[in-house]
Amino acid sequence: MIEEASINVNGLMKGDENAFQALFIDYYSVLVSFAMKYLEDQETAEDIVQDVFVKIWETREKLGGIDNLSAYLYQMVRFRSFNYLRAEKVRQDATKFFTEELEETEVNEYIKNETFRIVMQTLEDLPPGSRNVFSRAIQGYSAKEIADELGIAVETVKKQKQVARRILKEKLGNLFSLFFLVG
Template identity: 30%
Template sequence: MIIDKIKAGCKDSFRELFSDYYPILCCFAENFLNDRDLSKDVAQEALLKYWEQKENFSNINQVKSFLYTVTKNMSLNILKRAGKISDLEYNCDISSDFDLQRSVIEHETLLMVRKAVSSLPDRMREIVELTMSGAQNSDIAERLGIAEGTVHSLKKRAYKKLKSVLGSHFCYLLMI
């Protein structure tokens, strides 16, 4: 289990967790801060705080809860210090567990989708990523130097693979 390995000081396992959660925590912090660079700093700091306290965690759910809570609190503290939110707003945001849970679920689902997409064969992954960025089949075909029909069939096969991996979460891929 990755948490046990991290607890034992395995830096490779921590790097794996870091690479999984860093982009998600960046997005999560950016929801509060609307500042990409600052959000990256907050996400990195949250992960480093976890590393410093790694002995206190025995399962991934505790770690996730810690990371999201630290990221949210750090983001709100930055906003409070900058005078962008009042004490009342700060206290309301800190206690808003429902919003935190909803956001955690959204970010966890996004992580699941990203992992599934990254597991596709290279050409299929490229096509899905370009599609997710808004490119049309004709644009993808031109960009990759392949026939539009090839793009269509590879995309169809990729979606079939993703549907089997993601199950009921497949619909989230279509929303990205």
């Protein structure tokens, strides 16, 4: 450990760049090694130590109130390393949460689109008469209105709806009751 006597605190407080440079040269590499005890990334450790030195320079006028500048430097590096690790954990947790949320949303969107595609394809596969009647029925038209519009008997409308329901129930299974509650 470097002796406290070698630090020119008065020179630092007065803005002496030579005193700051001597402090930087004496402490930079040992503080980076110290930071590496907490961090696993050399570049991050170097960034944290550089930030500490910037903070020391910016607040140099207040250094007179610090009893042991050497211990203070180590304490700042440790504190900033812990803050970095805490922030990194929060960032990773948030990223994991949003990734999982996004994946779930994408899966739900895929299921919705695929279900809609299957239902529409099944409707298209109905015989033309049943398809015409059933598509109008799901739009809310009554059997009488459909019969009048298509020029067929109400009994024919009912029969075509019955055929359509049977085919859709066979092909769609439980999806039928989710999508079609046509009376």
